[in-house]
Amino acid sequence: MTANNMDDLVALCKRRGFIFQSSEIYGGIQGVYDYGPLGVELKNNIKKSWWASIVYDRDDVEGLDASILTHPEVLNYSGHEDTFTDPMVDCKSCGERFRADQVPDYCNEEDLTEPRQFNLMFKTNVGPIEDGSSFAYLRPETAQQIFINFKNIVDSTSRKPPFGIAQIGKAFRNEITPRNFIFRVREFEQMELEYFVEPGEDEKWHKIWIDERLKWWEDQGVSKNNIKLLNVEKDELAHYSKATVDLMYKFPHGLEELEGIANRTDFDLGSHSKNQNELHIKSKTKLNKGSNSKLAVQREDNSWFVPFVIEPSAGVDRGFLAILNEAYKEESLENGTKRVVLALKPHLAPIKAAIVPLKKNNEKLVNLAKKLKKELQNQKLGRVILENTGNIGKSYRKHDEIGTPMCITVDFDSLDKETVTVRDRDSMAQQVIPINELTEFYKKFLN
The missing domain is CATH 3.30.930.10 (Bira Bifunctional Protein; Domain 2)
Structure with a gap:
């Protein structure tokens, strides 16, 4: 699409x-x-x-x-x-100048000057x-x-x-x-x-x-x-x-x-x-x-x-x-809403991953998210950002629309079980990844 x-x-x-x-x-x-x-x-x-x-x-x-x-x-x-050079004409009616082969319909032919070359x-x-x-x-x-x-x-x-x-x-x-x-x-x-x-x-x-x-x-x-x-x-x-x-x-x-x-x-x-x-x-x-x-x-x-x-x-x-143009998609979801997705190839995506804390005011979650962001950024594969809005759904929609291939959610299981949830932009599928495997997963995903 x-x-x-x-x-x-x-x-x-x-x-x-x-x-x-x-x-x-x-x-x-x-x-x-x-x-x-x-x-x-x-x-x-x-x-x-x-x-x-x-x-x-x-x-x-x-x-x-x-x-x-x-x-x-x-x-x-x-x-x-x-x-x-390109051939240029003036429209005597509207006073504008145009390339001779790109004159708009609202200009009448009899109102146009003879084409002349413009460097x-x-x-x-x-x-x-x-x-x-x-x-x-x-x-x-x-x-x-x-x-x-x-x-x-x-x-x-x-x-x-x-x-x-x-x-x-x-x-x-x-x-x-x-x-x-x-x-x-x-x-x-x-x-x-x-x-x-x-x-x-x-x-x-x-x-x-x-x-x-x-x-x-x-x-x-x-x-x-x-x-x-x-x-x-x-x-x-x-x-x-x-x-x-x-x-x-x-x-x-x-x-x-x-x-x-x-x-x-x-x-x-x-x-x-x-x-x-x-x-x-x-x-x-x-x-x-x-x-x-x-x-x-x-x-x-x-x-x-x-x-x-x-x-x-x-x-x-x-x-x-x-x-x-190729990447732009509008999809109808089961809940009756629509989402806009930029399905860019991962190597072209402006942002490679977004780290999203579940609670924007929870210091432990935010600090862990910052640590993971730094680790992924250190791989030098492109820009990684911390998306700390406190609204997971809106964060997902935003990153769908700007082409971010993956969102990584840091929640309370991240503190207790040392796992994160990785969401795929195109399929919206989510999978739980151990934190100690996240860097390798990230590198393989982008490649």
Whole structure:
């Protein structure tokens, strides 16, 4: 089961502290959001899972954390200054501006201006003088910093293709019409891998990475029944792409892109390399007069080649929304009430366990609960909290709704018999566990 509509998810996120409108007390900024106490935990867990699968679980990927401020020449030679645009129209009736393909029904066609191209990149001054001569862009994607660091990483790690460089980080796009909650926003995070291969090996690796990424999303709880593979038509491909497959997900607002896996050919390294005329670059690139680095690999026979690039590129925020949507459930209970459950995978859950004393004012129960909380927290598997409200039923419902996999009740048997009651979020089943076995039970449960 998924959420019935976006309103359910938005309400849950606000009510439980997952996501807030940024600068809300001053009216907010459209298309900009803040992640609250639970949201930042879930978001970090998604990123940790991606990083583990891409970097730690493989022997052929290095990591990078590059700057957000981007030299304008980087985005000149990458093609962003010329092509990173959306068509924009004005409505003469309501006075608003829209992306040409996202005009609302209340605007009449005869009231719209002719579309014109709008560059989506944010520009900022660098240094104290604002004369336009010294500026940088906020990066519109994380990929370009990977390409311009290619030689640095090859030289420092002795890597040879096939290998990859991974990065998670913020990107910024001045969207004309931000929409659908955190799906299309102006400030967002990306999880991107640039995987470098020999020309001729690119199609094989493209298929491998499509399969890898599908499996990863399934491991995060995203049903393959809600994902459709879309082979992007040739006339709709980005200027750098030989082939792109989009993983289209059934969001509450419709089928939209969750992740793209592109065969970028040798366009990127070829665009940023010096001595282009010596490298037999297959893509159409600008003549680069500024680069001081040869972004190519030398074979054992001393010949040079520019690697092709396979790029799995996913948005953290879109992934957050998809995972939240998949986990959201409303269940009717036997007593006629309903409960909302976030059936998150344990490794993604913002809170791994809640320790709940039966009586909030009983010093012995509370002290034992604090001791158990500390023991479980010391396992370093994620956040464990003390939930000392004195109302067991409400505590269970709260933790069902925020996705906590288990609640551990400390009652008078905990003092007399040294046992606790562990409640499972999904089944609501309860079992009594000896306190001296709780830590091992907790570790096995989460794994």
